[in-house]
Amino acid sequence: MAQAVRHTAFDAMHPVVPAVFITITLALTMFSMHPVLVAISFAGGFAYAACARGIWAALSSLRWQLPVVLVITLVNPLFVHMGSTELFVFFGRPVFMESLLYGCAMALLFLASVQWFAAASAMLSYDKVLGLLGNSIPVVALMVSMTMRLVPRFLRRGRAIASAQDVARSCAVSAGGGVENGAEARSKEHGSQGPRASRASAEAVVGASARRLPLRSGGRAARGRGLPAGVASRLRQSSVLMGWAMEDSLETADAMRARGWGACKHRTTYMPYRFTPRDAAAAAMLLMGGLLCAWVSWTLTAPYAFYPRLSPIDMWWGYLPYAAWMFTPAVLHIYEMRRFA
Amino acid sequence: MSDCQAGMGGGGLGVDDGGPCADDGLCTGGTGCRADDGGARAQAEAPAHALAPALSFQGLSFSYPDSPAPVLEDVCLSIEPGAFALLVGDTGSGKSTLLSLVKPQIAPAGCRAGSVRVFGRPVGGLSDEESARTVGFVFQDPDNQIVCDSVWHEMAFGLENLGVPQAEMRRRVAEAGYFFGMGDWFRCATDALSGGRKQLLALASTLVMQPRLLLLDEPTAQLDPIATKNFLHALFRVNRELGCTVIVATHAPELMADYATCAFELRSGRVHEVALEEFGRRVSMRGAAGEAAATTAHAGRMRAGAANGGTAVEVRGAWFRYGRDEDWVLRGTELSVRTGELHALVGGNGCGKSTLLALMAGTKRVQKGAVCIDVRERALLPQNPKALFAEECALDELMEWSSVGAYGPQEVEAMLSRLGLADRAAAHPYDLSGGQRQLLALGKVLLVRPRLLLLDEPTKGLDRAARRRVAEVLEEERARGATIVMATHDLELVSGLANSVSLLFDGEVACTEPADEFFRNNIFYRL
Numbered sequence: 001m002a003q004a005v006r007h008t009a010f011d012a013m014h015p016v017v018p019a020v021f022i023t024i025t026l027a028l029t030m031f032s033m034h035p036v037l038v039a040i041s042f043a044g045g046f047a048y049a050a051c052a053r054g055i056w057a058a059l060s061s062l063r064w065q066l067p068v069v070l071v072i073t074l075v076n077p078l079f080v081h082m083g084s085t086e087l088f089v090f091f092g093r094p095v096f097m098e099s100l101l102y103g104c105a106m107a108l109l110f111l112a113s114v115q116w117f118a119a120a121s122a123m124l125s126y127d128k129v130l131g132l133l134g135n136s137i138p139v140v141a142l143m144v145s146m147t148m149r150l151v152p153r154f155l156r157r158g159r160a161i162a163s164a165q166d167v168a169r170s171c172a173v174s175a176g177g178g179v180e181n182g183a184e185a186r187s188k189e190h191g192s193q194g195p196r197a198s199r200a201s202a203e204a205v206v207g208a209s210a211r212r213l214p215l216r217s218g219g220r221a222a223r224g225r226g227l228p229a230g231v232a233s234r235l236r237q238s239s240v241l242m243g244w245a246m247e248d249s250l251e252t253a254d255a256m257r258a259r260g261w262g263a264c265k266h267r268t269t270y271m272p273y274r275f276t277p278r279d280a281a282a283a284a285m286l287l288m289g290g291l292l293c294a295w296v297s298w299t300l301t302a303p304y305a306f307y308p309r310l311s312p313i314d315m316w317w318g319y320l321p322y323a324a325w326m327f328t329p330a331v332l333h334i335y336e337m338r339r340f341a
Numbered sequence: 342m343s344d345c346q347a348g349m350g351g352g353g354l355g356v357d358d359g360g361p362c363a364d365d366g367l368c369t370g371g372t373g374c375r376a377d378d379g380g381a382r383a384q385a386e387a388p389a390h391a392l393a394p395a396l397s398f399q400g401l402s403f404s405y406p407d408s409p410a411p412v413l414e415d416v417c418l419s420i421e422p423g424a425f426a427l428l429v430g431d432t433g434s435g436k437s438t439l440l441s442l443v444k445p446q447i448a449p450a451g452c453r454a455g456s457v458r459v460f461g462r463p464v465g466g467l468s469d470e471e472s473a474r475t476v477g478f479v480f481q482d483p484d485n486q487i488v489c490d491s492v493w494h495e496m497a498f499g500l501e502n503l504g505v506p507q508a509e510m511r512r513r514v515a516e517a518g519y520f521f522g523m524g525d526w527f528r529c530a531t532d533a534l535s536g537g538r539k540q541l542l543a544l545a546s547t548l549v550m551q552p553r554l555l556l557l558d559e560p561t562a563q564l565d566p567i568a569t570k571n572f573l574h575a576l577f578r579v580n581r582e583l584g585c586t587v588i589v590a591t592h593a594p595e596l597m598a599d600y601a602t603c604a605f606e607l608r609s610g611r612v613h614e615v616a617l618e619e620f621g622r623r624v625s626m627r628g629a630a631g632e633a634a635a636t637t638a639h640a641g642r643m644r645a646g647a648a649n650g651g652t653a654v655e656v657r658g659a660w661f662r663y664g665r666d667e668d669w670v671l672r673g674t675e676l677s678v679r680t681g682e683l684h685a686l687v688g689g690n691g692c693g694k695s696t697l698l699a700l701m702a703g704t705k706r707v708q709k710g711a712v713c714i715d716v717r718e719r720a721l722l723p724q725n726p727k728a729l730f731a732e733e734c735a736l737d738e739l740m741e742w743s744s745v746g747a748y749g750p751q752e753v754e755a756m757l758s759r760l761g762l763a764d765r766a767a768a769h770p771y772d773l774s775g776g777q778r779q780l781l782a783l784g785k786v787l788l789v790r791p792r793l794l795l796l797d798e799p800t801k802g803l804d805r806a807a808r809r810r811v812a813e814v815l816e817e818e819r820a821r822g823a824t825i826v827m828a829t830h831d832l833e834l835v836s837g838l839a840n841s842v843s844l845l846f847d848g849e850v851a852c853t854e855p856a857d858e859f860f861r862n863n864i865f866y867r868l
Contacts, residue, residue, distance in 0.1 A: 127491055127494075130494075138501070142489070142498075142501075145488075145489045145490045145491070145494055146488060146489065146490070148490040149487070149488070149489060149490035149530075149531060149532060152530075152532045153484070153532060157728065160723045160724075160725070160728045161723075161728045161729075162704075163699065163702060163704035163721060163723075164721050164722075164723045164728050164729055164786075166704060167702045167703065167704060167719050167720055167721040167795070168720050168721070168742055168745060168746075168786060168789050168791075169745055170703070170717055170718060170719050170720075171717075171718040171719070171720065171745060171746055171789040171790065171791055236731055239731060240727075240728065240729075240730060240731045243727075243730065243731070243771070244725075244727045244728070244730075247727065247771050248482075248484070248485045249485075251480060251482060251485040251486065252485050252486065252487075252488060254446075254447040254480070254486075255478075255480055255485065255486035255487075255488065255543075256488055256498075257446040257447055257469075258444055258446060258447050258473070258477075258478040258480075258547075259473060259477075259488075259498060259499035259502060259546070259547065259550065260469060260470060260472075260473030260474070260499055260502040260503050260550070261502050262469065262502070263468070263469035263470040263472075263473050263502055263503060264470055264502065264503055264504040265504075266504045267501050267502060267504060268500070268501050268504050268505060268506060268507060268510065269497075269501055269507075270493070270494065270496075270497030270500065270501055270507070270510050270511070270514065271507065272493050272528075
C-alpha cells in the first residue's frame with residue numbers, strides 16, 4: 001500500500017484555495033489576448049507541468065502542442081485577410097504577418113488554457129473536488145463517489161469475463177469441425193423433446209417474459225442474426241457484466257439500508273479538509289492578487305489591437321505581478337519539494 | 342461476568358451520546374473498572390432494557406412467498422448482552438434469513454410470525470435511524486457492501502446518513518480508525534484494498550455508528566486464512582473490549598470457536614444450542630475427497646502421476662507486471678507441472694497466483710522468460726463464477742459453449758446429474774446457492790473437455806458439502822487424464838487432493854513439493 005505521495009502546490013491547504021487560484025488563472029488566460037500576457041501564461045503553465053509531472057512528461061506533451069500552434073497559425077491567414085504587412089500571395093490571396101501572429105497568439109492562448117486545466121487536475125485531485133461539492137450537494141457528491149468506485153471494478157471484471165471466454169474458445173480450434181456439430185446439436189436441442197428443453201426454447205420465442213434482464217437477450221439475438229463472432233462475443237461479455245453488476249447492486253443496496261441510508265431527512269457530509277484562518281488569508285491574498293492581475297490584463301488587452309497593425313509593446317511594471325501570479329504554482333511546488341531536501 | 346457485560350452493553354458503546362467513548366471507548370481489557378461506571382450509566386438509562394437480552398426470538402416462523410415450506414419454524418432464542426454467539430448451519434438452512442429478520446430494512450419479503458426483540462424492544466418499533474444506531478450488519482462479500490470509493494468516505498457514510506454533525510463525525514471516524522489500525526490506508530481507494538482489508542473496512546464502517554448488537558453473515562467466507570484470522574481477531578476485540586454483542590452466522594465455525602461464548606445450530610428451521618467443544622479441529626477434506634483419498638491411495642496416485650512423466654506446463658524465468666510503472670508481480674518464476682497431475686498454487690493474497698494462471702491460460706504474456714504449454718485445450722475457471730454466467734437457466738448456461746466444445750444436450754444432462762444439479766436445470770444461475778453456482782461454472786468449463794484445467798479458488802466461500810462435491814469432480818477429471826492447476830487458499834483441499842504444491846512468495850516459487858511432504862515440512866503455512 002506504499003504509494004509514492006506527490007506533494008504539490010496548495011497541497012496543505014483547503015481545496016477552496018487552489019480552486020480560487022485556478023478559476024482566476026483560467027479567466028485571466030482566456031480573456032488576455034495580448035502577446036506578452038499569453039506567453040507569460042503559457043510559460044507559467046508549462047513550468048508548473050514540468051514541476052508536477054516531470055520535465056520529460058512536459059516536453060513530450062509539446063510534441064502535440066507545437067504542431068497545434070503551427071496549424072492554427074497557418075490556418076488563420078487563410079480565413080482572415082486583414083493586416084498591413086503583406087508577406088506573400090497564396091492562391092491569389094494575400095497573407096499578412098498580423099494574421100499569422102494573431103493565429104499564433106490564439107494557439108498559445110488555447111494551449112495555455114489546456115496547460116492550466118491539466119494543472120487544475122493535478123492540484124485539485126478528485127476527492128478535493130468532492131470536498132468542495134460535498135457541502136452544497138451531498139447526494140451528487142455521494143453518487144460521484146459511488147460511480148468512481150464502480151469504474152475500476154467494471155474494468156477488472158470485464159477483463160475476467162473476456163479471458164474466461166477466450167480461454168474456453170481455445171478448445172474449439174483443436175476440436176476440429178466441432179463448430180458445425182455444435183450448432184447442429186443446439187438446433188436439435190431447441191426443437192426437441194424433454195420438458196426443460198422445450199421450456200427453454202419457448203422462453204426464447206416468447207421473449208423477455210421471464211427474463212431478469214432485457215440486456216441478456218443481446219447475446220442471444222446477436223448470435224441468432226449471425227453477427228461477426230467478435231462482436232457477438234463482446235455483446236455477450238457486456239451482458240454478463242451487466243447481470244453481474246445488477247445482482248451485486250442488490251447487496252450493495254442492502255448494505256446501504258443497513259447503515260441507515262435514507263433514515264434521516266438531513267444528510268451531513270464528512271469533510272476531510274478544514275477551512276482554517278490560514279486558508280482564509282491565502283484565499284483573500286489570492287483574490288487581491290487576482291484583482292491586480294485583472295486590472296493589468298484589462299489595461300493591456302483593451303487598447304491592444306492586432307489589425308491592421310500590431311500595437312506597440314512597451315516595457316511596463318504591470319507585467320511583473322502578472323508573471324508572479326502565473327509562476328506561483330511552480331514556485332510553490334518547488335518550495336514544497338525543497339522544504340525537505 | 343454477565344452483569345458487567347450487561348452494563349457495558351448499556352453504556353459502553355454509548356449510542357445516544359458521544360461522551361462515554363472519551364473515557365472508556367478504547368480502554369483495553371479493564372472489564373473490572375468499566376463494570377462500575379457502565380452499570381451506573383445503565384441504571385441511569387433504562388434498567389429494564391439493560392437487563393433484557395441483546396436479541397431474542399420468540400416463536401419466530403418465516404416462509405418465503407413462493408415456497409410453502411417454512412425456512413424458520415418456531416425459533417426461540419435469546420442472546421445475552423456481551424455474548425459472542427455463533428450461528429451455524431449448512432448453506433440454505435436459513436441463517437441469513439434469521440439474521441436479516443433482525444433488521445426490517447433488509448428483511449426479505451415473506452410470511453412472518455412471532456416476535457424479534459432487540460434489547461427488549463420489538464424490531465418493528467425501531468425507526469430506521471434507531472435500527473441503524475443499534476444493530477450493525479456485516480455482509481459476506483467485502484466488495485459488494487462497500488459503497489464509496491475512498492476509505493475515509495466509506496467510514497463516514499453511515500454517520501452522514503444519520504446526520505451526525507461534522508465535529509462528532511470526525512472524532513468517531515478517528516477513534517474507529519485507530520481501533521482498526523487504519524492509519525496508513527485511511528486515504529486509499531477502497532478498490533485498491535485487499536479482500537481482508539475490505540472486510541475490515543466493512544466492519545469498521547459499521548462499528549463507527551456504535552451499534553450495541555453486531556450481526557455478521559458469513560463474514561470470512563471470501564477471505565484467505567490469514568485475513569480470516571485478522572478479521573476474527575478484530576471481531577474478538579470488538580466483542581471483549583467494546584462490549585458489543587456479536588452474532589456470526591457461519592458454516593465454518595472451527596476457527597471462531599475459540600472466540601465464541603455460545604453457539605447455536607440452525608437445522609431444518611429450528612435452533613438448538615450446541616456446545617462449543619463440538620467444533621474442535623476437524624480435518625475432514627481428506628475424508629471428504631472420498632474414502633478413496635486415504636493416504637495410501639493418495640501416495641499411489643502420486644507415484645502414478647510421477648510415472649506419467651511428460652510436462653504439461655513449463656514456466657521458465659517468468660517476469661510479469663501489470664503496467665509500465667508498476668512493480669513486478671512475478672520475478673523470475675520457475676514452475677513445471679507434469680501431465681495428469683493436480684498441481685496446487687498456494688500463497689498469500691497478491692503473491693501472483695492468479696497472474697500465473699492467466700499466463701498459463703495465455704490471456705497474459707510474460708515480459709521476460711517463457712511459458713511453454715503442451716496442450717492447446719485449456720479452460721479457466723475464474724475466481725467468481727458470475728464471470729461465466731450469461732444465460733437464463735442452468736441448462737442453457739451449460740449449452741452456451743456447445744458449438745465450441747462440440748457437445749450436445751445429452752452431455753449437458755449427464756453433466757447436470759453428475760454435479761447434482763439435475764433438479765435445478767431450469768433455475769436461473771443467480772438463483773442457485775453459492776456452492777451450486779460454483780459447480781455449474783465448473784461444469785461449464787469441463788464440458789469443453791479441456792486437457793489443462795486452470796482453477797482460481799474453486800472452493801472459495803463454499804460450505805463443506807459443496808467443497809466435497811467440487812473435490813469429487815476434480816478427482817474424476819484427473820482420473821480422466823486432465824492436468825489441473827489450482828490456485829487456492831483451501832489447504833484442506835490441497836492436502837486431500839493435490840499431487841504437488843508450489844508455495845509462491847514475493848513473485849517467486851519458494852518451493853515445489855509433493856503435497857504430503859509439503860505439509861510435513863511446513864511450520865508456519867499449514868492447516
